[in-house]
Amino acid sequence: MAADGNLLNLVLNVLYVAFVLYVIGSAVYIISENRSPESTLAWLLALIAFPLVGLIIYIFLGRGSHTFSKENELAHQEMGSDLLSDVGELIGRRQEYMDRIATERPDSYYRKLLNLVEQNSSSALTGYNEVEILQDASTKYPRLLEDIKAAQSSIHLNYYIWTEDKFTLQVKAALIERSQAGVEVRCLYDASGGAMSKQYLQDLTDAGVEIHPYMEFRSLSALHTANYRSHRKIAIIDGKIGYVGGLNLDVEQIEPPAFDRWRDTHVRIVGEAAWALQASFIISWFNTTKQKVTGKKYFPAIETTNFLPVQLTQSGPDSQWTAVRQLYFLMIMSAVEKLYMQSPFFIPDQSILEALKAAALAGVDVQLMFTPRGSTYQIPYRAAHTFYKEVVEAGAKVFLYEAGYFHPKTLNVDNKVISIGTANMDIRSFSLDYETCAVIYDEDKAKELEAQFLEDLTNCEEWTLEKYASYSAWHRFVDSVYRLTSPVL
Numbered sequence: 001m002a003a004d005g006n007l008l009n010l011v012l013n014v015l016y017v018a019f020v021l022y023v024i025g026s027a028v029y030i031i032s033e034n035r036s037p038e039s040t041l042a043w044l045l046a047l048i049a050f051p052l053v054g055l056i057i058y059i060f061l062g063r064g065s066h067t068f069s070k071e072n073e074l075a076h077q078e079m080g081s082d083l084l085s086d087v088g089e090l091i092g093r094r095q096e097y098m099d100r101i102a103t104e105r106p107d108s109y110y111r112k113l114l115n116l117v118e119q120n121s122s123s124a125l126t127g128y129n130e131v132e133i134l135q136d137a138s139t140k141y142p143r144l145l146e147d148i149k150a151a152q153s154s155i156h157l158n159y160y161i162w163t164e165d166k167f168t169l170q171v172k173a174a175l176i177e178r179s180q181a182g183v184e185v186r187c188l189y190d191a192s193g194g195a196m197s198k199q200y201l202q203d204l205t206d207a208g209v210e211i212h213p214y215m216e217f218r219s220l221s222a223l224h225t226a227n228y229r230s231h232r233k234i235a236i237i238d239g240k241i242g243y244v245g246g247l248n249l250d251v252e253q254i255e256p257p258a259f260d261r262w263r264d265t266h267v268r269i270v271g272e273a274a275w276a277l278q279a280s281f282i283i284s285w286f287n288t289t290k291q292k293v294t295g296k297k298y299f300p301a302i303e304t305t306n307f308l309p310v311q312l313t314q315s316g317p318d319s320q321w322t323a324v325r326q327l328y329f330l331m332i333m334s335a336v337e338k339l340y341m342q343s344p345f346f347i348p349d350q351s352i353l354e355a356l357k358a359a360a361l362a363g364v365d366v367q368l369m370f371t372p373r374g375s376t377y378q379i380p381y382r383a384a385h386t387f388y389k390e391v392v393e394a395g396a397k398v399f400l401y402e403a404g405y406f407h408p409k410t411l412n413v414d415n416k417v418i419s420i421g422t423a424n425m426d427i428r429s430f431s432l433d434y435e436t437c438a439v440i441y442d443e444d445k446a447k448e449l450e451a452q453f454l455e456d457l458t459n460c461e462e463w464t465l466e467k468y469a470s471y472s473a474w475h476r477f478v479d480s481v482y483r484l485t486s487p488v489l
Contacts, residue, residue: 154236161249258375339367340411
């Protein structure tokens, strides 16, 4: 018996020492990654409280982007000179466009936003564009199908979710027809968001369509990329027409099974901004296939004479800068009179949270519109309550859309500059996903977006501190627990 007791004590001592070494090693490694303090603490808590489970989750979801960050490096080294040759004239027009904006739009924050996007996204300012805001799938999908069917040179699609259903079967048929007619068709979809059958993909391939998953998990060496997503929803037709926004290729967004409707926002751009979207796709295509797509035919002459400045903000887990977060931060801090924001999720980091509170406290009319619930996964919606509380206490107004699922990603500053894109107002979009946002410097389009915001308000219920106080103490505590996971959602 004594021997058994000694053996048990020995095992316990070994386990204790191993646990201590595990804690120390985890702490040193996580701290050395120089994450945000909240993210560092969240991962330390997960690793220490749940040693085995936490470690597995970290391996899959938590390793920093520096462990694989090659996209920008590859783009600059392998594609930089080619793209510079193809779109160099846009760079040459920069000063002309900047001077015209300074004359026609004297607000000081225009230049700050222009410079920010240029620096953190290497995004040239485009001047001549025609912009159409599409407020639902029932509007966007027919326009996209029409443009695909009319394509003469190239079709490039990059979508986060691409399902197989009655709508995407129409997309497939149109892509096959155009490919057989000699149009170059290249498609990317996220490896986790693609839900097409092997036959669907084979039919496309047999017809000459090149289609590949982006961020596909291929080996244990890429295990840390499992939590990264190509969250973009973009299309470029003939290098002249571009689409970007919240709508995927999924009939659910026309006929949602769990909601009465799906509210979303996309933008169709004809003009120089399509060149910027084209360059973005070409870089993603190169990093997926190692194929170079270059030449003036992908960047044809732009015929519109309508001066409407547009820039693209792009970021991903391997970007040098958290470009989307920086864009949202500066837009929030630039607001003088009003700030209207729409997003399905609201899991801001501390910088965005403080910016919103500062704007509201400074007297800006801050109105935020979100989705109250999802069809299955509820944690981010519950965690959002704790962030609602902070911004409402500062004087902002929060509205929850009740007429269906709410999926736009828009920001409107003073009815002067707007952002429409793929990025949610959450840490995942800031840090873990590849995202694209169109920054549009035009008062008419801003007023159009405001009109839709005001219409959406008629389908909203205001979230109030009084209502939240009526929830049980246990409900509020669980919300706070969920908030602890926000840096790693």
